[in-house]
Amino acid sequence: MQSGAGLARRAGFVASATMIAAALLLPACAHAQAQNGLSNLFGGIFSGPNPAPSQPAPGPNGAQPWSGEDGASGHPLMTAAAIREAAGNFDNCVSGMWPDAARRNITQDNFQRFTAGLAPDLRIMDLMDSQPEFSKSIWDYLDILVNDNRLAKGKEVLARYKAQFDATENAYGVDRYIIAAIWGIESNYSTQMGDRSVLQSTATLACVGRRQAYFKDEFLSALEILNRGDLRPEQMRGSWAGAFGPTQFMPTAFKRFAVDGDGDGRRDVVDNPTDLIASTANNLKKDGWQSGQTWGYEVVVPQGFNYMLADRAKTMTIAQWEKLGLKRPTNQPFPHPAEKAYLLAPAGAQGPGFLMLQNFRVIMKYNPAEAYAMAIGHFADRLRGGQPFVQPWPRQERELSRTERLELQQLLAQRGFYKGTPRRPIRRPDPGGLTQLPGFDRGARGRICLLRRAGSAARAVKSPRK
Ligand SMILES: [Ca+2]
Numbered sequence: 001m002q003s004g005a006g007l008a009r010r011a012g013f014v015a016s017a018t019m020i021a022a023a024l025l026l027p028a029c030a031h032a033q034a035q036n037g038l039s040n041l042f043g044g045i046f047s048g049p050n051p052a053p054s055q056p057a058p059g060p061n062g063a064q065p066w067s068g069e070d071g072a073s074g075h076p077l078m079t080a081a082a083i084r085e086a087a088g089n090f091d092n093c094v095s096g097m098w099p100d101a102a103r104r105n106i107t108q109d110n111f112q113r114f115t116a117g118l119a120p121d122l123r124i125m126d127l128m129d130s131q132p133e134f135s136k137s138i139w140d141y142l143d144i145l146v147n148d149n150r151l152a153k154g155k156e157v158l159a160r161y162k163a164q165f166d167a168t169e170n171a172y173g174v175d176r177y178i179i180a181a182i183w184g185i186e187s188n189y190s191t192q193m194g195d196r197s198v199l200q201s202t203a204t205l206a207c208v209g210r211r212q213a214y215f216k217d218e219f220l221s222a223l224e225i226l227n228r229g230d231l232r233p234e235q236m237r238g239s240w241a242g243a244f245g246p247t248q249f250m251p252t253a254f255k256r257f258a259v260d261g262d263g264d265g266r267r268d269v270v271d272n273p274t275d276l277i278a279s280t281a282n283n284l285k286k287d288g289w290q291s292g293q294t295w296g297y298e299v300v301v302p303q304g305f306n307y308m309l310a311d312r313a314k315t316m317t318i319a320q321w322e323k324l325g326l327k328r329p330t331n332q333p334f335p336h337p338a339e340k341a342y343l344l345a346p347a348g349a350q351g352p353g354f355l356m357l358q359n360f361r362v363i364m365k366y367n368p369a370e371a372y373a374m375a376i377g378h379f380a381d382r383l384r385g386g387q388p389f390v391q392p393w394p395r396q397e398r399e400l401s402r403t404e405r406l407e408l409q410q411l412l413a414q415r416g417f418y419k420g421t422p423r424r425p426i427r428r429p430d431p432g433g434l435t436q437l438p439g440f441d442r443g444a445r446g447r448i449c450l451l452r453r454a455g456s457a458a459r460a461v462k463s464p465r466k
Pocket residue numbers: 259260261262263264265266267268272275
């Protein structure tokens with residue numbers, strides 16, 4: 001499984017949206033798993049100093065304690081016994097990171113000051129292994145994230161910080177609406193950023209559980225930020241996975257991308273809008289943002305289309321896609337037929353298609369889940385004055401439960417379409433695509449007829465470990 005370094009950042013959701021996000025993301029891709037927006041599952045409650053591992057008790061402010069149970073991932077470091085043991089060794093683990101901290105030029109005074117009194121927040125172990133049984137559909141998710149209230153707030157923010165957005169567009173060539181959309185989707189304009197101490201969360205994850213190496217870098221990077229004085233500890237609050245601020249930087253992402261937009265010597269991506277806007281733009285630019293281009297187009301996919309082509313790995317020019325019969329729902333011409341794009345059909349043949357450009361891939365780097373990235377791209381268009389998607393979603397359909405997806409995966413494995421052990425369910429298999437595979441047992445169609453969602457099935461069948 002990929003570690004997904006730098007992808008852990010995105011977390012600032014209201015509880016309901018986060019649960020949807022979790023449901024959408026967790027089963028889908030390993031790389032989004034430990035770091036996704038689960039953080040605020042419980043509305044950003046500060047977990048506070050942790051109760052003794054062996055006797056869970058409610059934390060301050062009513063924070064939920066650790067369940068004391070084995071993690072659902074089945075990872076040996078996520079058993080209750082392993083978690084207790086690691087928690088018992090927490091102080092040693094933290095102090096054992098001093099040599100690494102010293103190599104990063106953190107002063108001994110600061111190391112001691114910032115790590116004094118740190119205790120593990122074991123509730124995070126439950127959140128890390130959370131595997132919701134039911135998931136929401138992409139349209140429910142888009143309905144929640146792209147709404148009139150958020151649009152109104154976004155327009156206010158664009159007006160209030162017009163000077164900063166002007167300067168940032170000039171300096172970085174990154175569209176203001178995308179930055180404003182990320183700000184709105186990630187934290188609802190700084191109103192939902194999570195309230196866990198980044199230092200405590202990353203220290204916990206660096207010393208307990210199945211992602212320690214990854215989070216050790218995040219923890220040490222958080223210390224570097226504090227040591228340098230860019231942010232104060234009380235500013236570094238966020239998701240359980242350590243993402244903080246209005247656009248949810250992880251500590252390592254901060255190190256790579258944060259800039260001092262107003263020249264005051266500090267990179268304050270939490271409370272200083274100039275630094276925040278410039279840093280988010282710098283992040284997108286460094287990830288390959290193409291100035292002056294959009295992220296993608298809604299398209300009408302013709303009847304009888306081969307949905308095996310709806311695959312991130314299958315890139316063609318827009319002109320080539322047009323030859324296959326794809327067009328915009330309004331029949332407008334594509335502005336740049338030579339641009340390369342891939343086809344995404346997030347709701348399968350029954351829903352709209354999208355031709356995704358380079359900038360969509362950049363948004364996916366910012367937030368590695370199609371549903372988030374689509375929400376960000378679409379919300380940006382709406383902030384710019386664009387219209388809702390033209391084609392309807394297949395709202396009459398329901399998502400498969402986790403159990404149903406696992407069952408499907410087992411059926412696929414029995415028929416030779418899935419290699420490896422079906423432990424985690426794939427997402428939204430596409431019956432159209434599957435039934436076109438040579439040798440597909442149409443007897444399975446009875447089970448699979450529920451599965452109208454296209455997209456990842458073909459990829460899962462071809463490369464289950466991607
Ligand atoms: Ca600054």
